C-alpha cells in the first residue's frame with residue numbers, strides 16, 4: 001500500500017527534498033532563521049519565491065533599525081515602545097527583542113565586514129550612528145544598509161552551505177496527524193513540483209500587500225499567513241492593516257526624510273492641514289494619523305493632497321536625492337519637478353505587511369500548530385502593538401529569526417521525517433493545478449483588481465464605518481465564493497497569480513472581519529462610528545481563526561506585565 | 574510605462590537582471606536576456622542597481638498596471 005502511494009507521489013512530484021528545518025521565505029527573517037538553525041548543526045533548507053536577497057521587502061528597507069544597546073535604559077525604551085504601540089504590544093516580546101538585538105546586529109555587522117560590506121553605519125569612533133527619527137522620544141534609531149545587509153546574509157548562507165531553492169512558490173503545508181511535516185512548492189519557471197519533507201518548518205514569507213502602491217512588495221500575497229491559518233493558527237490584529245504614503249503618479253519612499261527636511265503636506269486650498277490634526281508635530285505626524293487626516297481632507301472636499309518640497313534647502317535637496325535616488329528618478333521620468341512644484345500625494349495601502357498584523361505567535365515563535373513556527377512579517381509583529389516607533393520591524397525580523405531557529409531545532413531533533421507514502425499530496429496538487437484545466441472562468445488579473453477596488457478605497461481602509469465594512473465584506477465573500485473557485489490559468493505565470501489572488505481574497509476578508517469586530521479607534525484602525533480609543537472594552541487582540549471551515553473572530557484579553565495601560569476612553573493618539 | 578527595455582548596444586548578457594528580478598519580468602532565449610513581462614514590472618529599480626553596465630536598463634517610473642486609488 002505504502003509503496004503504491006509513494007509511486008503515485010513520484011509521478012506527481014519532480015523533486016523530493018529533505019530537511020531537519022525547512023525555512024519558507026528568505027527575506028531578513030528567513031535568512032536569519034536559516035543561518036541560526038544551521039549554526040546548531042542541523043540540516044536546513046531555505047526556499048523562496050524569488051531570488052534570495054532581492055525579493056520581499058527587506059532589500060528595500062529604508063535603513064531605520066531600532067537597536068537597544070547595553071548603555072540604554074530598558075524600562076524607558078520598553079515604556080516608549082508600548083505607549084507608542086497604543087498598548088496592543090506583547091510586552092514580553094518587546095523586552096525579548098530589546099535584550100537580544102544588540103548582540104545579533106553586532107554579529108551580522110561582523111559577517112558583513114568579512115565580505116567588505118558595511119551593514120551598520122558607524123561614526124569615526126566606531127560607535128553606532130544613532131539619531132532621533134520619526135516617533136523617537138527617548139529611544140534612538142540606528143542606520144542599516146538594506147542591500148549590503150541582504151548581500152551579507154546570502155553570502156553567509158552560501159558559506160554555511162545551506163541549500164537555496166529559488167523561484168519556488170510554496171503553496172501548501174503538509175501535515176500528518178495534525179503536525180506540519182513539510183511543504184509543497186511550484187517552480188514557476190520550469191513547472192517542477194517540489195515536495196519538501198521537514199521535521200520542523202519556519203514560515204518567513206511576510207504578509208499580503210495586495211499588489212498595491214509603494215515599493216517592492218508586489219510578489220507578497222500572504223501565502224505564509226494563509227497556510228498557517230488553514231491549519232488552525234490564529235491571525236492577529238489584522239484590523240491594523242497598514243499604509244504608507246506615496247506620490248499619486250509613481251511609487252516613492254523616504255517620507256520620514258522628506259518631512260524631516262522641511263517637506264509639507266498641503267490640501268487643495270493650499271493649507272498646511274496637518275497642524276489641525278497634530279498640533280505638536282504637524283507634518284511629521286505618525287502614519288496612523290497622517291493617512292486618516294489625508295482621507296478626511298478629501299472626504300470633506302478639501303482634496304487633493306500634495307507634498308510640497310519646494311521649501312527644502314538646496315543642500316538637503318541633494319541629500320534627499322542621494323537617499324532615495326530611484327524615487328526622484330521616477331518622479332522626473334513622469335515630468336514632475338519635486339523641488340519646483342508640489343506633488344500630488346496619497347496613502348498607500350500595504351495590508352498585512354510590516355506592522356499590519358499576521359500569524360499569532362508566542363514568545364518562542366510557535367504558531368500553536370505542531371511543528372510550525374513563524375518569524376518576521378509573516379507573524380503579527382507582536383512588538384509593535386499598533387504602529388510604535390520606526391525601525392522595530394527590522395529588529396523584530398532579526399530577533400524572531402533567531403528565536404524561531406532556537407525553537408525549531410529542538411523540535412526537529414524530537415521528530416522524524418514522515419514516510420513518503422504517508423503524505424497525501426494528490427488533492428493539494430490537483431487543487432493547485434486546477435486553474436490550468438478550466439476553459440472559461442475568471443482571469444486572475446481581473447479578480448486582483450476587484451479585490452483592490454474593494455479594500456483600498458478610503459471608506460474601507462481609513463474612515464471605516466459599519467455599513468462600508470459590511471458592504472466590502474459582502475463583495476469579498478462573493479468573490480471568494482464565486483470567482484476564486486472558477487479562476488483559470490493559461491500558463492504557469494497565471495497559475496501563480498491564481499493562487500496569489502486566492503490568498504489575497506482570504507486575507508482581505510480577514511482584515512474586514514477584524515475591522516468590523518473592533519468597535520473603537522486605535523492605531524491604523526479608525527472607525528467613524530466609534531471614534532474614541534476605548535481601553536475599558538478594547539484592550540484586546542483581534543484573533544481570526546478557521547473553525548469547521550468558517551472564519552471566526554474574537555477578542556482576546558492579553559497580559560500587560562510591565563506597563564499598565566490607562567483606563568477610560570480618549571481620542572486616538 | 575515601467576521597464577522600457579534593454580539597450581542592446583550596452584547589455585553584455587550577464588544574466589544578472591534575469592536572476593534577481595522579484596517579479597520575474599525578464600526572459601531568456603539562449604544567452605540573450607530580454608524584457609518578457611513588462612506588465613508585471615513594479616519599478617523597483619533592483620535590476621538597474623545590479624546591472625554592471627550603466628544605462629543598459631531603461632526604466633521610467635509609471636506604474637505598469639492601474640491600481641485603484643484610495644480616493
Ligand SMILES: Cc1cc2nc3c(=O)[nH]c(=O)nc-3n(C[C@H](O)[C@H](O)[C@H](O)COP(=O)(O)OP(=O)(O)OC[C@H]3O[C@@H](n4cnc5c(N)ncnc54)[C@H](O)[C@@H]3O)c2cc1C
Pocket residue numbers: 024025026027028029030047048049050051052053055056057058059060061062063064065066168169170171204205206207215216217219220221223224253353354355375376377378390391392393394395397
Ligand atoms: C520600502 C520599504 C521601506 C521599509 N523601511 C523600513 C525601515 O526603514 N525600517 C524597518 O524597520 N522596516 C522597514 N520596512 C519594513 C521591513 O522592510 C519589513 O518589515 C522586513 O523587511 C520584513 O522582512 P521579512 O523577512 O519578514 O519579509 P520579506 O523581506 O518581505 O521577505 C519575504 C520573503 O518571502 C518570500 N516568499 C513570499 N511568499 C513566498 C512563498 N509562497 N513561497 C516561498 N517564498 C515566499 C519572498 O520572496 C521574500 O523573499 C520597510 C518596508 C518597505 C517595503
Ligand code: SF4
Pocket residue numbers: 579583584585586587588589590591606620623624625626629630
Ligand atoms: S544585468 Fe544589464 S548587462 Fe546583465 S543581462 Fe541584464 S541588462 Fe544586460
Ligand code: SF4
Pocket residue numbers: 575576593594595596597598599613614615616617618619620621632
Ligand atoms: S524594476 Fe524591478 S520589477 Fe521591474 S524589471 Fe527591474 S527588477 Fe524587475
